[in-house]
Amino acid sequence: MASTTINLAVVSSGKPIRNLPKQLRVASNAHTNELYRSVAAASRLSIHRLRITQGRDRIPVSDSADLTVKEFGLEEKDTIHVKDLGPQISWRTVYIAEYLGPALIPVLFLFPLRPYLYMYNEIVDTMPEPNKRQQLLCALLTIHFIKREYESMFVHRFSNATMPARNIVKNTSYYWLMVSSMAYQAFRPGPTSATPTPISKTAMLCIGVALFVFGELANMNAHFVLRDLRRPGSSERGIPCGLGFGMVTCPHYLFEIVSWVGIYLVGGIRNWSILVFIVVGSVQMALWSKKRERRYRLEFGGRYKPKRFVMIPGVV
Template identity: 40%
Template sequence: MASTTLKVTNRSAQKPIKKLPTSVEITDKTTVQDVKDILAKQAGGKDPNRLGILDPEKKKILKDRKALMSQQKEVMAGKEILIKDLGPQISWLTVFIIEYAGPIFIHLSFLLLRPYIYKDGDRPFSLSQKLSMAMVVLHFIKREYETLYVHRFSLSTMPVRNIFKNCAHYWIFSGFNLAYWIYSPNAYSALESPAIDYINIIGLVLFVFGEASNLHTHMTLSNLRTLGGTERGIPKGYGFNIVTCPNYMFETVAWIGILLVTKSASTVLFLVLACWQMQQWAVKKEKALRAEFGDKYKKKRYPMIPSPGAVIKALTG
């Protein structure tokens, strides 16, 4: 089995990784993770997940830990890899569980803390407020389920600092921001109605449709990858004939349903922020699919939100 020697260079001259070897031997079966493990051991037992391997030409991190080094064109052309210390790491699974748990506990806590937060807080919740709480909590319970049993992550870890950013987004904007305004005894009059009205029913229907469709999309994406695998595929089927990321589209539908029930500006704020972020991710996903699969991939005009015409065409075509 022929071997190749790759030069190993610190990406940052100002903050070099101590004891990093100057070269590493690879074969045609050596993966990105294998190189990380070898370098981490030689660098004094460093966590291999902290090591980011970049190609010398585009200086992009090789994200697929199971990819063969011999198939990385830029690396093999220059016979060199750049190494960057990514800092302390934490598993994606742990981050997702913590960030989604926040809104669940925050919303449920208002069942006990409401009398201590508001004047007249001992007044009973309206049916609409109870429905709002149930929808938000069920949304994040579903996300926890998907994290544990559906999603298959291509990367095993992320920088520890990301947990603070991720938790801030969910705990503040979909946690405290929603809960404080929605469960106020002086909330919008529609929330204090004695019965669930037609707008709430429409909202509930949209919520159930959006959540079920979002789950279906996530299962489709999960099935593109084997358990523990990092391979990528072209997603097809329900929703993917309309937009690049139907999971984001259906997520938006579900939150529009929540908005119709909460009738709160706080929900609008969270929905706008979430849609902006998901749109950025969807655009990147479309570019990545085009770059990786070329003519095999049917290009999408709409990354996340389709035009009415596109929806009608998909339903009738």
Template identity: 50%
Template sequence: MAAKPITLSTESRGKRIPKLPSDTSIYLQGSTSDLYVRLAKDTGLPATRLRITNDGKPVPNDKKITVASAGLQSGSKIQVKDLGPQIAWRTVFVIEYLGPLLIHPLFYLLRPYLYKGVNSAPSSLQFLSCLTITLHFVKRELETLFVHRFSNATMPATNIFKNSFHYWILSGLLIAYFTYSPNSITAGEGSPLLTYTGLALFAFGELANLNTHLTLRNLRSPGGTERGVPKGLGFDWVTCPNYLFETIAWIGIMLINRSWTTAVFVVVAGGQMALWAKKKESRYRKELGSKYKKKRFAMLPGVW
């Protein structure tokens, strides 16, 4: 006997969705992705803009998860939420990193027009600051385009402003304005020991961070959302070595330009990454179970 579709009753969660039908039919053997596609067609909204729950439990938009395995059966009631306008994660990252990637070279090249009293060429420290920060964000743009695989396709479009503030203002305008000023500490010669130490930390941090991203990429199939147990450089020390190595790279930049503004960015960015690392540790333990060995530290060995 051929399988028959089941009927699910639907209701809006939060703001009412005008075209949401009172019920919908779907095959138990069908994927939850099929359910999202059906409701997207009914409501006229993109599937990425919808979130479906069943008694508070999320129903993922996944081609590999069946309606039955998601706990739905005939007569189940699902709640559908309109998440509002969405934007692709990859697009968000590209826009975020574009800010400092443009701001630093522009401040460096336009110093005579942006500051009073500029009567000399940029110092070697200002050149190295511009070079390292620009290389950092070029690397991040390339990783966004060719390395990263995202668990979620989209995020709320309004988040672009909050995320961009972090990069365009803190790591862009704030650091650039004080770094390339003729009155900045970076305009001096500084200590060769600090400069070379900073360059070494920057190079190590960037290369180790790239290695971590490649390791994480290889744990997930193209277009997949599955998670594996990450192993390799840094993963025996902390949950998120990518955050550890990024912090090391920025400490290297801070030693090069000696600017308090870079220190502010390191503290703010490090604090945010520390929170993300704690959440990642919890998610690994929840999703991977006994396959995952709990780490004592999430981001900074011996500290956090």
């Protein structure tokens, strides 16, 4: 098919962009990622800082190597709006940073920093050694966040390459502070570290470890399933299937909760900081799951079997 060249009017959206041309010529059979490259070259900004929307209905123009300008619907003398999203940072970098602290904090709190964190009147002579429950909890927390680091570096594929750079402060602060709170409470020396429970400590620890192991392995399996549905460098997905995907939209979140319930049982039922982390995380993951279910229904249409529950069977 013969290619034609079309002229597009270019308008800044929000804060004015220096060097942004008022008009842009582009081939109708050029892919939309070439449109992004042209705007980036003209404005001297990174492609990742730009968001381009169609002028008529403000539909975002995807940065795609598969979709042409004509297929998207851009025509001669159409207007495109270009927005500078500000300094960006890669999603992978943010994930690695936010999990690095939690992977190190439990060990630091339980061993080298222990004498400095728990200097209070109950400690009269020497600092008691960490008990077996505390050492086990430290191991589970460390394993969990090392697993997350591994997935962030080698498993996850991100539909968007970057996010606003300021998000790294928000994301890392949440995880680092929450895990610090968990570790500080759970690793406290003295009588408060021994938490009485309705059933034997041994049974509670065994149940907790079993839930943790199952949750971690099932969660990782779900992440591999999701990864294999998306081609490298593409945002297009297939319909997921496998363990848990027949029950809920996002079984990886379900298994994440199962894993954290195991951590909670090992840490002791009076460890409110772990419980708060589970509740807050579950609410956020439920919102993400509902959003993903809506996206699946829209994206796959009749090929997708709608799920009644998006995260926890019978609950949400």
